[in-house]
Amino acid sequence: MPTTADYTEKIPNNVGLHEDRRLQRALESWQPNFLHWWVSMGPTLPTQDVYLRTAVNVGREGWAHFGHVPMRDYRWGIFLAERDRDRQIGFGQHMGEPAWQQVPGEYRSELRRLIVIQGDTEPASVEQQRNLGATAPSLYDLRNLFQVNVEEGRHLWAMVYLLHAYFGRDGREEAEELLHRNSGSADSPRILGAFNEETPDWLSFFMFTYFTDRDGKYQLGTLKESAFDPLSRTCEFMLKEEAHHMFVGTTGVDRVVERTAQLMVEKDTDDASPYGAIGLDVIQKYLNFHYSVSLDLFGGETSTNVANYYTAGLKGRWMEPRRKDDHKLASDAVMVDALVDDGHGAQSIGQTEVSALTGLNTDLRREYVADCQSGVNRWNKVLADAGLPQRLKLPHVAFNRKVGAFAGIESSPDGELLTAGEWQQRCGAWLPTDVDKTHVRSLMQPVHERGKIAAWIAPPRQGINGNPFDYEYVHLA
Numbered sequence: 001m002p003t004t005a006d007y008t009e010k011i012p013n014n015v016g017l018h019e020d021r022r023l024q025r026a027l028e029s030w031q032p033n034f035l036h037w038w039v040s041m042g043p044t045l046p047t048q049d050v051y052l053r054t055a056v057n058v059g060r061e062g063w064a065h066f067g068h069v070p071m072r073d074y075r076w077g078i079f080l081a082e083r084d085r086d087r088q089i090g091f092g093q094h095m096g097e098p099a100w101q102q103v104p105g106e107y108r109s110e111l112r113r114l115i116v117i118q119g120d121t122e123p124a125s126v127e128q129q130r131n132l133g134a135t136a137p138s139l140y141d142l143r144n145l146f147q148v149n150v151e152e153g154r155h156l157w158a159m160v161y162l163l164h165a166y167f168g169r170d171g172r173e174e175a176e177e178l179l180h181r182n183s184g185s186a187d188s189p190r191i192l193g194a195f196n197e198e199t200p201d202w203l204s205f206f207m208f209t210y211f212t213d214r215d216g217k218y219q220l221g222t223l224k225e226s227a228f229d230p231l232s233r234t235c236e237f238m239l240k241e242e243a244h245h246m247f248v249g250t251t252g253v254d255r256v257v258e259r260t261a262q263l264m265v266e267k268d269t270d271d272a273s274p275y276g277a278i279g280l281d282v283i284q285k286y287l288n289f290h291y292s293v294s295l296d297l298f299g300g301e302t303s304t305n306v307a308n309y310y311t312a313g314l315k316g317r318w319m320e321p322r323r324k325d326d327h328k329l330a331s332d333a334v335m336v337d338a339l340v341d342d343g344h345g346a347q348s349i350g351q352t353e354v355s356a357l358t359g360l361n362t363d364l365r366r367e368y369v370a371d372c373q374s375g376v377n378r379w380n381k382v383l384a385d386a387g388l389p390q391r392l393k394l395p396h397v398a399f400n401r402k403v404g405a406f407a408g409i410e411s412s413p414d415g416e417l418l419t420a421g422e423w424q425q426r427c428g429a430w431l432p433t434d435v436d437k438t439h440v441r442s443l444m445q446p447v448h449e450r451g452k453i454a455a456w457i458a459p460p461r462q463g464i465n466g467n468p469f470d471y472e473y474v475h476l477a
């Protein structure tokens with residue numbers, strides 16, 4: 001199998017599509033529907049061209065090409081990482097057997113479900129971000145938005161390829177459905193909660209690309225371990241692209257905090273919002289929101305689904321090969337976050353012991369939480385370097401949860417159990433209120449002039465692909 005895609009083909013790919021005419025025809029008939037979806041649900045800001053990265057090769061070196069591309073001419077390709085012919089299943093009851101090149105009949109519906117859920121998030125994020133171009137703080141940021149969008153589009157192609165190539169007619173039907181569901185739609189919403197939330201402003205976008213794309217990193221990391229080799233190889237390559245999305249989130253929040261801190265020092269105030277920045281308290285509220293809805297994306301603290309996925313070899317753990325156990329976990333136990341009886345008939349937030357297999361969503365969530373903490377440390381360093389005593393913080397795992405053990409209760413960001421009345425009274429201090437959102441939106445005035453940047457955010461330290469910040473990243477229409 002070639003590592004490089006041929007861009008003269010209708011659908012650039014490194015999967016030998018021309019060798020399977022039926023599959024090629026099926027995907028070519030899906031392509032106009034995808035393009036129609038992109039035109040009607042993709043970015044709304046008209047442009048002449050954008051400086052974009054296009055994946056061309058799955059090899060270690062030179063995997064992407066950079067250049068100005070009219071958005072309508074962007075080419076979405078299908079890429080699988082190189083095949084390791086000796087690859088063996090690394091966990092579960094089939095451990096040690098050769099990785100599967102086809103879908104085993106007994107796991108067909110579970111695998112399809114995992115691929116559909118993964119696929120559903122990709123176009124959802126494009127839909128959520130479609131209006132942001134109109135308020136971009138700089139051409140650099142605008143370019144990054146479009147880069148994220150086109151790559152999420154490519155990730156949809158990655159999942160649709162698997163559905164078409166390995167799941168026959170029901171796979172093709174699922175691929176159609178991926179274009180019919182829409183983020184926030186009352187009739188046919190996207191499958192997972194966070195993907196039906198709005199991304200109405202750039203602070204939300206940066207928080208989304210920090211916290212929600214990071215869920216993507218961890219979920220893809222577990223699917224990369226899958227016994228189903230084509231899924232594993234697809235995810236491996238997607239993770240490569242995903243790194244830039246999280247870079248956009250990490251450095252985006254860095255720059256918002258930096259600008260706020262600058263003004264707090266300059267004006268000697270705790271509240272920079274009257275000076276055209278986003279107040280630290282509002283940044284904390286956005287962080288609380290995006291982090292908590294992203295925690296929900298890991299499913300329940302305990303789940304028989306995830307136990308079955310693991311035992312079957314469909315979905316592994318983060319860094320499975322580095323784990324020092326039997327990779328089967330049949331007789332292991334783990335402590336998971338839970339509501340527990342406090343001994344006096346009341347409930348409190350604590351932990352309970354469950355089988356390691358049913359606790360696997362918690363295992364992955366914990367890896368994710370530790371990673372999220374590194375971002376918070378980084379943003380706190382920006383505050384510390386500015387000489388400020390304030391700090392940002394991840395809220396408690398029970399805060400604002402709609403899925404799992406804490407879905408039925410309310411908790412403060414410190415993990416204090418609250419009554420519904422207390423929550424109602426106090427939640428405005430912890431989650432963005434309409435007033436906060438309106439203020440943030442009022443700052444979102446577009447800056448589409450080369451080398452200029454909005455007043456609520458600091459410029460980046462570096463441009464893209466060695467270019468300076470004032471490079472012409474986007475030519476507007």
Ligand code: BYC
Binds near residue numbers: 219296
């Ligand atoms: N919202 O057994 P449980 C990304 C449902 S992001 C609504 O605990 P399980 C990206 C669940 O379906 C990564 N419903 O769940 C980021 C189940 O329903 P049924 C996306 C939810 O199966 C940014 C019931 O609740 N990829 O790539 O252990 C931009 C019980 O749930 C939610 C994946 O997620 C929710 N949040 O785990 C672009 C990987 N959570 O069956 C892209 C594939 C759960 O009882 N998916 N439910 O009707 C999975 O691995 C798993 O399905 C989940 C859920 C981790 C999502």
